[in-house]
Amino acid sequence: MAKSSYFPNVPAKIPFDPKAKKGALAFKHYDENKVVEGRSMRHWLRFAVCYWHTFRGTGSDPFGPGTMLRPWDDGSDSLKNALSRVDVAFDFISRLGAPYYCFHDRDVAPEGANLAKSNKNLDAVAEKLKEAQAKTGIKLLWGTANLFSNPRFMHGAATSCNADVFAYSAAQVKKAIEVTNELGGENYVFWGGREGYMNLFNTDMKRELDHLAKFMHMAHDHAKKIGFKGQFLFEPKPKEPTKHQYDYDAAACLNFIRANGLEGIVKLNIETNHATLAGHTMMHELEYASIQGALGSIDANTGDLLLGWDTDQFPTDIYLTTQCMLVIMKQGGLAPGGVNFDAKVRRESFEPLDLFYAHVGGMDAFARGLKIAAAIRKEGILSDLVKQRYSSYDAGIGKQIEDGKVGFAELEKYMLAKGNADPNASGRQELIENIINEYL
Numbered sequence: 001m002a003k004s005s006y007f008p009n010v011p012a013k014i015p016f017d018p019k020a021k022k023g024a025l026a027f028k029h030y031d032e033n034k035v036v037e038g039r040s041m042r043h044w045l046r047f048a049v050c051y052w053h054t055f056r057g058t059g060s061d062p063f064g065p066g067t068m069l070r071p072w073d074d075g076s077d078s079l080k081n082a083l084s085r086v087d088v089a090f091d092f093i094s095r096l097g098a099p100y101y102c103f104h105d106r107d108v109a110p111e112g113a114n115l116a117k118s119n120k121n122l123d124a125v126a127e128k129l130k131e132a133q134a135k136t137g138i139k140l141l142w143g144t145a146n147l148f149s150n151p152r153f154m155h156g157a158a159t160s161c162n163a164d165v166f167a168y169s170a171a172q173v174k175k176a177i178e179v180t181n182e183l184g185g186e187n188y189v190f191w192g193g194r195e196g197y198m199n200l201f202n203t204d205m206k207r208e209l210d211h212l213a214k215f216m217h218m219a220h221d222h223a224k225k226i227g228f229k230g231q232f233l234f235e236p237k238p239k240e241p242t243k244h245q246y247d248y249d250a251a252a253c254l255n256f257i258r259a260n261g262l263e264g265i266v267k268l269n270i271e272t273n274h275a276t277l278a279g280h281t282m283m284h285e286l287e288y289a290s291i292q293g294a295l296g297s298i299d300a301n302t303g304d305l306l307l308g309w310d311t312d313q314f315p316t317d318i319y320l321t322t323q324c325m326l327v328i329m330k331q332g333g334l335a336p337g338g339v340n341f342d343a344k345v346r347r348e349s350f351e352p353l354d355l356f357y358a359h360v361g362g363m364d365a366f367a368r369g370l371k372i373a374a375a376i377r378k379e380g381i382l383s384d385l386v387k388q389r390y391s392s393y394d395a396g397i398g399k400q401i402e403d404g405k406v407g408f409a410e411l412e413k414y415m416l417a418k419g420n421a422d423p424n425a426s427g428r429q430e431l432i433e434n435i436i437n438e439y440l
């Protein structure tokens, strides 16, 4: 296969060229070596291309079949097709200049007639992925297993009522962790494809959740056994495909992690449109995870607020990326996690070139978010406002509360003597929003 032939009008490496004309295939903001707060943009952002949407997405929706033009793909689910797709994928990622990629086992290799055959297919593709990684320097951010597409997972995987399906899922995840390890993957993600319920009348919720916890412990035990040093990540999503997913949001996932002795073992992979579907902002989910030391990685995308489903569009909103970067920078970055574009081009954008426009736009949007967040942090106006807002806890009774020096009795004595609370100060919400806009 002539590698370059599928992207004839795309340079071997998309340049950083802020002076390029509008709409040119060039980064206007993502300058991978530019140092921001002591670290290069490449290291802050740790961009990853996801294999499933970018190389396996067809553009199908509930109303019609796929529309994507992928001239390298013969449309079959053969091993040969999977192997030649690897060349195109790495050619694409190299031209883009993203340092990482992510995959599900069944995106990269076809499912066989039984588990042994599926494993053999995966081994064959993994060997080729390993060669491609060595040749290009592109690394694996995370691997995961697809435990939702095959009809066997109709009732879930680790939470299936069918113990054989639990066993099958365990075997599949064992293999996926081994392949991730073999490819030097820096993380391993659990997204509960169908780990939830449609109807509580036929569901033993307690047993299902216990099984899910057992499953994660088994995964951890196996990771230790094979020397996998990567970070485990749990990805919250409130619904889709089931009515209620057990991994609803960051709070539900952290509760599950703590209730089952998985703290220190599993962190979170927060996805923008999953946050939206849960009725939260991305910033809320990131902050909630981060303050508890559990923000591991992000799936960068966005939903369409006028469509009710998980559209997984590429992020273009600078306000959103600024919010993301404010939280990420506050915790000192995401490593070993990164910014994975779990995003797809829309079905009207069916040409290979659209994949480049989508990723360049997403990367530039995050690079701008990074620069804006750095500027906000540098001047410190926002952090000073927040510090000032809570300054009543820096001394006097507030400090005693935080230091655990007083209880209800002491606080009652204090307030009886004082008679009333000090007056409140304005939250200055509009002012703060105006200040943020001054940086955009």
Ligand code: XUL
Binding pocket: 104, 144, 189, 190, 191, 235, 237, 271, 299, 310, 342
């Ligand atoms: C599904 C989703 C997944 C996970 C990996 O909504 O986000 O692609 O990121 O299984």
Ligand code: CO
Binding pocket: 191, 235, 271, 299, 342
């Ligand atoms: Co995701």
